Amino acid sequence: MKRIYFLDLIRVFLAIVVFCHHSAISFGALGDWYYLSRDSVSGITQVLLSVNMGVDQAYFMSLFFFISAYFLPGTIDRKGVKSFIMDRINRLGIPLLLFYFVLSPFLVYWIYGFWGKPGLGPMWFVFSLLFFELAYVGYRSFGVKRFKMRCERPKILFIIMSLVILTGLLAFVVRLWFPMGKEVFGLQIGFFPSYVVMYFLGIVAYRNQWLERLNIKIGYMCGIVGLLMALSLLYVGATQPNCIDYFSGGFNGYALYYAVWESIMCACVCYFLLALGKFYFNTPSSVICKLSMHSYSFYIIHPFFIVGCVFVMESLPLSPLMRLILVCIIGIPLCLAVAIGVRKLLRIAGVRI
Numbered sequence: 001m002k003r004i005y006f007l008d009l010i011r012v013f014l015a016i017v018v019f020c021h022h023s024a025i026s027f028g029a030l031g032d033w034y035y036l037s038r039d040s041v042s043g044i045t046q047v048l049l050s051v052n053m054g055v056d057q058a059y060f061m062s063l064f065f066f067i068s069a070y071f072l073p074g075t076i077d078r079k080g081v082k083s084f085i086m087d088r089i090n091r092l093g094i095p096l097l098l099f100y101f102v103l104s105p106f107l108v109y110w111i112y113g114f115w116g117k118p119g120l121g122p123m124w125f126v127f128s129l130l131f132f133e134l135a136y137v138g139y140r141s142f143g144v145k146r147f148k149m150r151c152e153r154p155k156i157l158f159i160i161m162s163l164v165i166l167t168g169l170l171a172f173v174v175r176l177w178f179p180m181g182k183e184v185f186g187l188q189i190g191f192f193p194s195y196v197v198m199y200f201l202g203i204v205a206y207r208n209q210w211l212e213r214l215n216i217k218i219g220y221m222c223g224i225v226g227l228l229m230a231l232s233l234l235y236v237g238a239t240q241p242n243c244i245d246y247f248s249g250g251f252n253g254y255a256l257y258y259a260v261w262e263s264i265m266c267a268c269v270c271y272f273l274l275a276l277g278k279f280y281f282n283t284p285s286s287v288i289c290k291l292s293m294h295s296y297s298f299y300i301i302h303p304f305f306i307v308g309c310v311f312v313m314e315s316l317p318l319s320p321l322m323r324l325i326l327v328c329i330i331g332i333p334l335c336l337a338v339a340i341g342v343r344k345l346l347r348i349a350g351v352r353i
Contacts (some may be wrong), residue, residue, distance in 0.1 A: 001319040004211065004276030005284055007067055008292035013273075014060050015179075015295040018122070019302050019335065020328050021056045024311050027324045029053045029316035030244070034121070034182065041320045047241070050233045054258075057191070058265035059273075061125060062198040067268065068129055069202025072136060072209070081137055087091025092130045094351050095300055099123045107303055120186035121303060128187065132199050133278045137283050160201070160267060167197045167265035172249075172256050179249025190249060194266055211278065229261060248347040293337070296353050297346070 003050035024123035028040025029049035041049060060071055076084045100118045106114025120127055170193040205211060236257075237244060246254035309331040313323035 003284075004282070005283040005288070006122030006274075007070075008288050009281050010063070010273055010277055011295045012288060013066065013293045014064055014331060015298050015302075017056055017060050019306065019332055020298060021053065021060070022122070022303070023306050023310075023324055023327045024049050024053060024330070025319045025326070026306060033306075034107055035310060036185070037310055037314060037320065037323070038178055039320050039323075041315070041324070044238075045321055046137040047237055048234070050244070051230065052235055054262070055230050055231055056082045057270070058194075058262045061191070062169055062266050063126065063270045063273065064206070065129070065132070065195050066198040066202040069199040070206045072133060073203055073206050076137065076140065081141055082176040085134070085137060087242060088130060088133055090351060092126050092133075093344075093351055094124055094130060095118075096126045096130065099126075099300060100114050103300075103304075107307065110304075111307060122299065124186050124188075125299075128192075128195065132196075136203070159201055163197055163201070164263050164267045165260070167258035167266075171263065172259035175255060175259065176251060179255075181248055194263060198266070200341070212273065214271075214275040214278045218278070218281050219272050222268040223272040223276070226265055226272060227267045233258075243246075248285040248341065294336065294339045294343055297334055300353075301339055302331075302335050305331045305338070309334075 021031075022033055025033040027037050028042065028046050030053050040046070044123075052056040079087065100120060102122065103122075104121045105116040107121075108114070108119075122170075133336060171190065174193055175190040178184065180188060180190045181188065182188065244253045246252050247258040250253050309327040310323070313327055316323065318326070326337065343353055
């Protein structure tokens with residue numbers, strides 16, 4: 001398969017967003033994390049960070065699923081089912097088990113002084129991805145009739161717009177029983193409608209060469225719509241702060257608004273980033289390629305560097321916001337440097353990540 005250079009850059013960008021996202025939660029933004037700093041942001045700063053968390057949550061993991069799914073059919077076509085399954089067990093399964101049984105409990109011990117229970121933590125994504133990929137393999141291997149979806153313009157935009165609205169409505173319904181924040185085996189089911197749809201679209205995009213048809217004008221339009229959607233969430237959050245509690249789920253207008261908002265934001269930001277990448281950054285770069293190669297190991301170990309940097313920053317006479325900025329500035333390159341070594345060590349041990 002011909003290398004799509006701009007996807008390397010997007011992978012690196014998303015890995016950095018994950019680091020910043022979890023760092024912000026550590027200092028008071030809405031969300032859950034291993035360690036929350038004793039001193040957190042408040043007031044308008046907390047509102048702005050929380051809105052940013054909402055924007056991040058709307059697209060970043062969904063885009064990870066889309067990119068992973070995009071390469072899935074071609075990888076199976078090239079390797080074959082048996083070789084692909086063994087590769088997934090090696091690349092996803094072994095790191096997942098290592099984090100679940102060793103790294104996550106150890107991180108809890110480092111923070112609180114007692115050995116924690118096994119947990120997925122941020123590796124919920126790897127667990128879900130492994131499940132999705134094995135499900136797709138089962139479908140390809142045992143499906144009676146292969147589903148085909150051939151889409152040409154202008155059908156592409158109509159189908160995507162329809163899926164956006166349906167995904168938002170589905171998320172609203174799912175969150176009646178699984179509101180945001182409620183976990184089932186370490187998974188927040190309330191976010192999965194978007195993940196499943198984006199994974200499905202990734203496979204369809206590969207079969208129909210959608211990435212080759214990305215339109216930069218539509219990308220700019222999506223960027224403008226995404227900005228307006230972000231401002232609308234900021235307005236609602238600033239003028240009606242009590243409504244945030246209702247966003248998580250339930251039979252109310254705020255939950256419906258947020259579910260549909262999230263779906264539209266996901267589509268807009270994902271298309272904007274993909275179109276921007278294709279038209280301006282689709283050129284070979286040895287630096288970006290190497291960073292992309294290490295983005296997975298970066299993702300695996302990033303909780304340790306966030307927690308460690310937060311510990312250090314708490315000892316400095318700085319505001320929580322300044323501490324957050326320094327955690328990102330210092331922690332990201334440190335985590336990347338160690339991620340390079342971790343990847344090399346795992347490859348020596350036979351784990352190809």
